[in-house]
Amino acid sequence: MRKYAFRRFYQTIIVLWVVMTILFVLFRMMPGDPTSMLVDESLDEIARKKLLVEWGLDAPLYQQYLIFLKNLVFFNFGVSFFYRIPVWEALYSPLFNSIVLMGTGLFIAIGLGIVSGAYLGWKRGGKMERFGLIFSLMLRSTPIFWLGIIILMVFSYWLALFPTGRMRVTGYIAANLFETYFSMDFLWHMALPLLTAILHFLSDPLLVMRTSMLEVRGEEFLEFLESIGVPERSLIRHSMKNALLPVVTFIALSVGFVFGGQVLLEVVFAWPGMGREMLLAIERRDYPIAQGSFIIMSSMVILMNLVVDLLYGYLDPRIKYE
Amino acid sequence: MNKIRSSFRSVIQFLLGGIRILREDRVGMVSAVVLTFFIFLAVAGPSIAPYPPSETIYLENGMQARLLPPSLKHPFGTTNMGQDVFSQTIVGARIAVFIGLISALFIVLIGTNVGLIAGYFGKSVDDILMRITDVAYGIPFIPFAIVLVTLMGVGTLNIILAITTLMWRTTARVIRSQVLSLRERPFVWAAKVAGAGHFRLLYIHIAPNVLPLSLLYMAFGVAWGIMAEASLGFLGLGDPEKISWGQMLYFAFRSGAIRTAWWWVVPPGLSIILVVASCYLVGRTFEVVTNPKLQRR
Numbered sequence: 146m147r148k149y150a151f152r153r154f155y156q157t158i159i160v161l162w163v164v165m166t167i168l169f170v171l172f173r174m175m176p177g178d179p180t181s182m183l184v185d186e187s188l189d190e191i192a193r194k195k196l197l198v199e200w201g202l203d204a205p206l207y208q209q210y211l212i213f214l215k216n217l218v219f220f221n222f223g224v225s226f227f228y229r230i231p232v233w234e235a236l237y238s239p240l241f242n243s244i245v246l247m248g249t250g251l252f253i254a255i256g257l258g259i260v261s262g263a264y265l266g267w268k269r270g271g272k273m274e275r276f277g278l279i280f281s282l283m284l285r286s287t288p289i290f291w292l293g294i295i296i297l298m299v300f301s302y303w304l305a306l307f308p309t310g311r312m313r314v315t316g317y318i319a320a321n322l323f324e325t326y327f328s329m330d331f332l333w334h335m336a337l338p339l340l341t342a343i344l345h346f347l348s349d350p351l352l353v354m355r356t357s358m359l360e361v362r363g364e365e366f367l368e369f370l371e372s373i374g375v376p377e378r379s380l381i382r383h384s385m386k387n388a389l390l391p392v393v394t395f396i397a398l399s400v401g402f403v404f405g406g407q408v409l410l411e412v413v414f415a416w417p418g419m420g421r422e423m424l425l426a427i428e429r430r431d432y433p434i435a436q437g438s439f440i441i442m443s444s445m446v447i448l449m450n451l452v453v454d455l456l457y458g459y460l461d462p463r464i465k466y467e
Numbered sequence: 468m469n470k471i472r473s474s475f476r477s478v479i480q481f482l483l484g485g486i487r488i489l490r491e492d493r494v495g496m497v498s499a500v501v502l503t504f505f506i507f508l509a510v511a512g513p514s515i516a517p518y519p520p521s522e523t524i525y526l527e528n529g530m531q532a533r534l535l536p537p538s539l540k541h542p543f544g545t546t547n548m549g550q551d552v553f554s555q556t557i558v559g560a561r562i563a564v565f566i567g568l569i570s571a572l573f574i575v576l577i578g579t580n581v582g583l584i585a586g587y588f589g590k591s592v593d594d595i596l597m598r599i600t601d602v603a604y605g606i607p608f609i610p611f612a613i614v615l616v617t618l619m620g621v622g623t624l625n626i627i628l629a630i631t632t633l634m635w636r637t638t639a640r641v642i643r644s645q646v647l648s649l650r651e652r653p654f655v656w657a658a659k660v661a662g663a664g665h666f667r668l669l670y671i672h673i674a675p676n677v678l679p680l681s682l683l684y685m686a687f688g689v690a691w692g693i694m695a696e697a698s699l700g701f702l703g704l705g706d707p708e709k710i711s712w713g714q715m716l717y718f719a720f721r722s723g724a725i726r727t728a729w730w731w732v733v734p735p736g737l738s739i740i741l742v743v744a745s746c747y748l749v750g751r752t753f754e755v756v757t758n759p760k761l762q763r764r
Contacts, residue, residue, distance in 0.1 A: 286743035291736035
């Protein structure tokens with residue numbers, strides 16, 4: 146097991162390195178000289194050169210690449226062209242906003258999905274199952290941004306129950322971090338995007354759990370338990386425990402999908418998260434921010450994959466490692 | 468030659484099996500009909516749309532027909548530019564189906580080959596190919612597509628490129644695990660003993676057995692492709708020359724028309740849902756053919 150963990154660990158490092166290199170190449174190929182959008186055209190040649198030197202953009206590409214790698218190790222993502230502050234400083238609050246929204250959404254969706262998926266898998270063949278299945282497949286086929294727009298239209302424009310977007314009332318500045326996230330105003334703003342996220346992420350854990358439950362139902366230990374008169378409730382509990390494994394894989398992989406859907410969701414609800422920040426950064430040609438947010442998203446996905454692979458062995462002792 | 472014929476036979480058997488199950492399964496049947504309908508729209512759309520989709524329509528009094536609610540003349544109403552939403556929805560089917568099919572084709576081609584080669588050769592070949600797959604898994608799709616389309620310019624081909632560069636990953640993993648068990652089967656040993664080379668073993672003996680699975684992922688690939696295209700369209704990265712459902716929603720959202728104009732929002736969204744759900748449902752029906760375990764009820 147330790148050997149396996151070690152191998153997965155160094156494989157992860159290699160994957161991280163390759164992904165970062167791809168990002169480096171991708172962002173170096175981006176159109177437009179970053180200085181051209183910074184100050185107006187009249188910026189004279191000397192000042193422009195000075196800025197390029199300051200940002201290390203005059204060095205040969207391989208040197209830039211080495212500096213890029215070195216900075217990565219120290220979590221130094223450079224300085225934003227637009228905000229004129231370190232990328233990390235500009236990104237940590239959007240990152241946190243994204244995690245609060247998507248993390249809560251995913252958590253609730255997975256919980257609901259596991260319970261209802263187990264139920265559908267247990268009571269198979271009925272009308273309820275057919276309906277639940279088609280409903281969750283429909284949800285799965287619904288683009289998250291469209292779902293968001295519809296929810297926004299109904300609850301915000303027609304019923305006027307919730308704000309149309311953003312995270313706080315206009316003009317509000319939080320006194321401290323605690324106040325940013327723990328207030329009625331914040332919850333009120335989060336309600337609609339959260340509802341959208343839950344509905345969007347509900348179907349996958351539900352379907353995975355259902356299939357897995359169907360498989361567990363065929364196993365002998367359940368027949369045995371049933372024959373010795375174990376009540377249905379505990380039968381369900383026993384099968385749920387056994388059926389959870391594929392859901393764990395899903396949870397990890399879904400972290401990756403979170404970073405896709407998040408961009409769209411944040412655009413619809415003008416949520417000041419990292420996905421929206423990245424989109425804005427690309428529009429502003431602020432590549433350090435775009436690159437930084439991409440690096441953060443990718444690393445999280447890759448690290449989550451590692452965590453899951455390691456968790457797997459812990460959760461299912463039947464798995465043998467070479 | 469015999470083997471090639473038999474791989475054709477396995478595909479045909481798969482399709483026939485799927486059709487047999489489709490006939491018994493009402494949901495599967497309905498989704499197959501829906502899918503056929505949208506493919507028909509994709510082919511015939513521009514010629515059956517009542518209005519040119521991007522043309523501004525004028526009222527009798529010379530005013531632009533802006534944001535009209537649904538009526539007999541405009542079943543889905545009009546946009547803020549006075550365009551007919553019904554026509555746009557019909558025409559939008561073409562780009563969705565086109566991008567869906569082409570990207571699914573590439574996804575399956577790349578994914579199947581990577582899976583076959585990795586699973587068959589094993590060892591370091593497997594290791595390298597699976598790390599590449601890990602890399603593809605490690606890059607979140609939407610951010611990647613945003614960057615790629617910004618870099619290469621908006622256009623249908625670049626959207627397909629963005630989709631296929633990453634989306635083959637799932638197919639590759641699934642096919643690989645299938646090949647891992649196939650290569651230990653007696654028929655493969657027999658062929659090896661009879662002197663079959665790697666290429667022959669891989670593409671003539673093993674590949675026909677994973678072909679049904681590839682076709683299944685083709686159905687899912689169409690769904691992913693259409694969804695990805697719609698998402699990019701909604702972010703304003705769609706091909707500006709062509710009308711797509713995602714782009715219709717982009718304009719509806721950007722113009723603020725979603726406050727009132729539900730008729731502009733609902734048709735393209737429902738079209739996406741219908742096509743994508745049909746792909747999944749048809750795929751599920753065919754899944755029973757590849758995995759008979761699912762059949763026992």
